[in-house]
Amino acid sequence: MRILLVEDEKNMASFIKRGLQEERYVVDVAPNGENALFLAETNPYDLIILDIMLPDTTGFSICKDLRAKKIDTFILMLTARDDVKDKVLGLEIGADDYLAKPFEFDELLARIAALLRRKRLNKSPILKVADLELNQLTHKIIRAKKEITLTGKEYSLLEYLMLHANQVITRTEISEHVWNEDFDSLTNVIDVFINRLRNKIDRGFKKKLIHSLRGTGYMLKE
């Protein structure tokens, strides 16, 4: 899950980014409005965390611009202004949620998770494909009642595959949702991670879940 964090306060952006990364999210930071619009238009983010007071513009104006450009990524407004009028205005111009600073980090995580679940038919935090289970809250992965330990990136990759189970996923899609801006598209990093996942998920099982489709990408299916 890839998140764009629009925040001009360096220290604020820093801890939110670290906290989210620890929760297996992929995070890009935009320190001003110009940067934010550019990133949001170029990359297919799953969610945007938007500060209202920005040096060159306001979060409201960014939100409006994005919605006008038909970018319907979830937007969570994050601000020190907790006036009801601001909240209403934010929600009216197309934000999906609103959180006032200072906040509990757990609440931020819960709200992000809740927003991301909205898109799915199955609202449960537990993703299931065959005998493989992924719990988005606890980050636990179980196959055939045995727990599997994954690194952050491996988890993000598996989560993305499971969210799009039985669909063909291209390398570009993976790079856009699982990696952030620093990703170098010329390397074979994705293939390396897919191999690591295969070793942890499919090795020793008769039924393989991760399939390669030559020339197009990958698919996770029963």
Added chain:
Amino acid sequence: MTGFWVMVFLCAFTVLFAFITMRNMQKVFLNTMRDNVAALKAAEELELALLSQKGFLANYFLDGNSIWLNKLDEKKTNFLGWLNKASETALTPAEKSIIEDINLLYQKYESEHYKAEQLYESGNIRAAKEILLKDRWEVFEALYQKCEDFIRINESIIERSEASLQRKVIGMMVLITVPALVVIALVGSMFFLLTRRILASVKDITVTTRNINLKSLSDRVSTANLETEMEYLAKSINVMLERLERSFEYIKEFSSSIGHELKTPLAIIKGESEIALRKERQVEDYQKALRVNIEEANRMIRIVEDLVFLAKLDYNPDNIKKEAFDFIPFFADIQNRAKTLAQQKQIDVTAAMLKNAVTLEGNKLHLSRLFFNLIQNAVKFTPSGGKINLAAYPADNVLKVSISDTGLGISEEDLPKIFQRFFHKEKSQSESAGSIGLGLSIAKSIAKFHNGDIEVESKLGEGATFTVILPVFHA
């Protein structure tokens, strides 16, 4: 208003009328009483003088001592004196005729006396006594009766004048009461109408003012259809509301800005600490979190200190000490600090020195803070390789110190806002923690505290010139 003056006129007229009437009444009453009482007194004294003559002649006839005759003469003179007075007070024909009768009778009384005395002198004592007891007695009785009549007449005159006075009083009371009642009715109804109008507007004003709270400070008292005075009142309430609304707006904005400025570092401290405690970490991670927290706590301290300083300048400036000082060495110090500050960004600082000594009066610490803030601002918005020029020049009892830069300049839109508290100009990421938007506001407050000011000239992209104006000190 005209109603009020008509009321005053009517009241004054009634009071004047009543006063004159009472005055006349008093005069008439006093005159009547004085005359009548004098007449009555004369009548009573006359009767007493008559009675006191009795017996003296009889005593003389008994012992022949002439002392009795002398005493009788004395009493006679007394009687005649009172008779004279009584005739003076006798004004009516009835009184006059009684006095006439008394005069005649008394002559007769005297002649009887004379006759008896003659008889006694001639030795005919019996005949003398007879006259004394019979003829003279009859005359005395008649005289006494006349004196009584005179008293009666005077008493009845007093009674009559009292009655007429009473009638007059009643008449006058009617005379006063009728116009007074009319005036009272008029004044009362006018007063009632006027007060009802005033009270109605007072009620309107009260209702409006009572309903005004923080959320409806923009409400105003209606000034339509009001008496002049009430209109003044309503207007001054509105002016007061206007000022209140502006102050509240300012306080609201100011406190919301303070809230925002403090919430950001608080959110960072909280978030950084939460993240640090989510799981076991390396020592370096904890150290980093603590360093960030200290940085943010310092930012909060700076905000609070600046706010306290501003509050002191605004509301308690008496505790700030002022002294007279030579500006030239002070300015040299400022220039050196500007050079040090600008060096880090390779900005060139030039300065024009004053030719003659100038003395200022003020707090050197705060004034150097003023210049430091302006220089810091200039350095911040001037790109590397730019220039900052400091110049001091005297003008009309003031000293002007200008700080010009070749920096980004200020847009026309921002120009009126730059001295507002918590106004942030676009900040680059590296400076975000340093700027809290109070620097220029503090500089302006310091200038105002020294009876001076700061002016600014700038165009976007063409640099800015801040000019500090301070009054020159004359010993």
